[in-house]
Amino acid sequence: MLKVHRDICGYCGCCVSVCPEGALELIDAYLSVEEKCTDCGICAKVCPVGALEARHGK
Amino acid sequence: MESKYDVLVIGGGPAGAIAAKSAAEKGLKTCLVEKRPAIGAPVRCAEGIGREALMEFIEPDPCWISAEMTGAAIVAPDGTLMQLSSAQAGSKVGYVLDRKFFDRELVWRAADAGADIAVKSRAIAPILENGAVKGAKIEHLGKVTSITADVIIAADGVESKFSKWCGIDTTVPVREIMSGAQYVMTDIEIDPHSTIFYLGNEVAPEGYLWVFPKGDRSANVGIGISGRKSGKGHRAIDYLNKFVEKTFPDGKTIEHIIGGVSVCRPLDCTVADGLMIIGDAARVVDPLTGGGIYNGMFTGRLAAEVAAEAIARGNVSKKALMPYDKAWRASKMGKAIDRNYNIKEYLIKQSDSKLNDIIHSGSKLDLKEFSTLMLIKELIRVNPKLVIELGALAASLR
Numbered sequence: 536m537l538k539v540h541r542d543i544c545g546y547c548g549c550c551v552s553v554c555p556e557g558a559l560e561l562i563d564a565y566l567s568v569e570e571k572c573t574d575c576g577i578c579a580k581v582c583p584v585g586a587l588e589a590r591h592g593k
Numbered sequence: 594m595e596s597k598y599d600v601l602v603i604g605g606g607p608a609g610a611i612a613a614k615s616a617a618e619k620g621l622k623t624c625l626v627e628k629r630p631a632i633g634a635p636v637r638c639a640e641g642i643g644r645e646a647l648m649e650f651i652e653p654d655p656c657w658i659s660a661e662m663t664g665a666a667i668v669a670p671d672g673t674l675m676q677l678s679s680a681q682a683g684s685k686v687g688y689v690l691d692r693k694f695f696d697r698e699l700v701w702r703a704a705d706a707g708a709d710i711a712v713k714s715r716a717i718a719p720i721l722e723n724g725a726v727k728g729a730k731i732e733h734l735g736k737v738t739s740i741t742a743d744v745i746i747a748a749d750g751v752e753s754k755f756s757k758w759c760g761i762d763t764t765v766p767v768r769e770i771m772s773g774a775q776y777v778m779t780d781i782e783i784d785p786h787s788t789i790f791y792l793g794n795e796v797a798p799e800g801y802l803w804v805f806p807k808g809d810r811s812a813n814v815g816i817g818i819s820g821r822k823s824g825k826g827h828r829a830i831d832y833l834n835k836f837v838e839k840t841f842p843d844g845k846t847i848e849h850i851i852g853g854v855s856v857c858r859p860l861d862c863t864v865a866d867g868l869m870i871i872g873d874a875a876r877v878v879d880p881l882t883g884g885g886i887y888n889g890m891f892t893g894r895l896a897a898e899v900a901a902e903a904i905a906r907g908n909v910s911k912k913a914l915m916p917y918d919k920a921w922r923a924s925k926m927g928k929a930i931d932r933n934y935n936i937k938e939y940l941i942k943q944s945d946s947k948l949n950d951i952i953h954s955g956s957k958l959d960l961k962e963f964s965t966l967m968l969i970k971e972l973i974r975v976n977p978k979l980v981i982e983l984g985a986l987a988a989s990l991r
Contacts, residue, residue, distance in 0.1 A: 557764075563630065582772070582823075
């Protein structure tokens with residue numbers, strides 16, 4: 536499952552907009568990852584600061 | 594907050610605020626919910642807006658204007674600078690806002706017009722009945738309340754989750770998300786009345802880097818790059834740091850901002866039964882500039898007007914709300930999005946040497962009207978070859 540580096544994340548929502556599964560949700564100052572995350576890695580790619588890490592994705 | 598409204602607006606940015614204000618002014622019982630604890634913060638914006646565009650909605654007020662602009666400049670990949678100025682020398686062409694105060698002012702006005710406002714209140718699910726949107730479940734401090742409304746206006750920004758929950762695909766393609774980072778910097782040498790745009794594949798691949806003044810020695814220094822060009826070691830923040838180290842080595846960063854901006858085409862349809870989608874959530878950001886404040890306010894006002902008519906007639910079906918979708922597409926704004934999308938698609942395919950050629954053609958352009966349309970027309974005039982390359986697009990600009 537997707538790893539969120541909370542010390543890097545700026546909770547900006549860029550990742551939320553590209554998630555094809557709708558598995559990400561920004562709850563004020565933290566990013567929540569739902570079970571339906573497929574670990575595809577799209578969000579990790581577009582993150583402006585590199586806060587996300589797909590464990591098995593691209 | 595009550596349990597039933599005529600209009601429920603989800604999101605308290607400029608789009609949602611203007612929608613709520615306009616709806617309340619039409620006499621509709623309106624509520625605006627914002628998931629963040631404060632309106633206007635954190636900022637996710639370069640804060641620039643054209644003068645005419647702003648004036649259509651609100652009189653400029655020093656309380657929320659950081660700086661007045663009299664011109665702009667574009668820097669080619671090779672460093673050549675092209676200055677853009679208004680034919681009326683020295684006239685104000687735009688503003689750099691202070692969004693923390695600007696957004697707050699707009700929500701204040703919505704409240705003054707009679708709308709209820711709820712902050713730290715997050716929509717967590719739509720209330721659906723036979724496929725029609727009837728309301729939303731709102732969570733506040735761990736407690737969930739059901740709010741029903743005749744029309745729900747989704748103004749939840751780049752994330753655009755509410756519409757997605759209602760079955761509308763709002764996902765932005767990777768290549769069409771601008772991955773962005775920005776520093777509010779101070780103690781830097783700048784022209785305090787001119788915005789600067791830096792182009793080039795080394796500087797900002799398939800995007801641009803900006804310096805938008807916020808005062809005599811301070812500015813928003815930011816960048817957007819295409820999501821497909823982003824990755825480990827070459828993210829928006831990496832490009833921004835490279836630029837800042839070179840250009841403003843002694844500057845001081847007083848705010849660290851990141852965010853995403855969609856530069857895709859707007860959603861195929863921005864209404865559903867009981868639902869209207871506005872602003873960034875509808876993907877109506879200008880695909881060439883990434884500007885979304887005006888488009889958000891424009892769609893917000895229009896949505897409220899159409900909602901008022903539909904509610905008065907007692908029919909809030911998709912068909913009854915469709916005039917909103919049709920009207921913004923047919924508007925000057927809708928046409929500009931269409932045109933600027935095509936120009937963006939052309940520009941991102943050009944090599945640095947081609948961009949250099951285009952910018953070398955004029956070191957100073959006086960624009961009759963200070964707009965991207967006028968700029969493109971001028972660039973075509975001084976680069977006749979572009980007429981052939983742009984084909985039908987160039988013809989449509991005449």
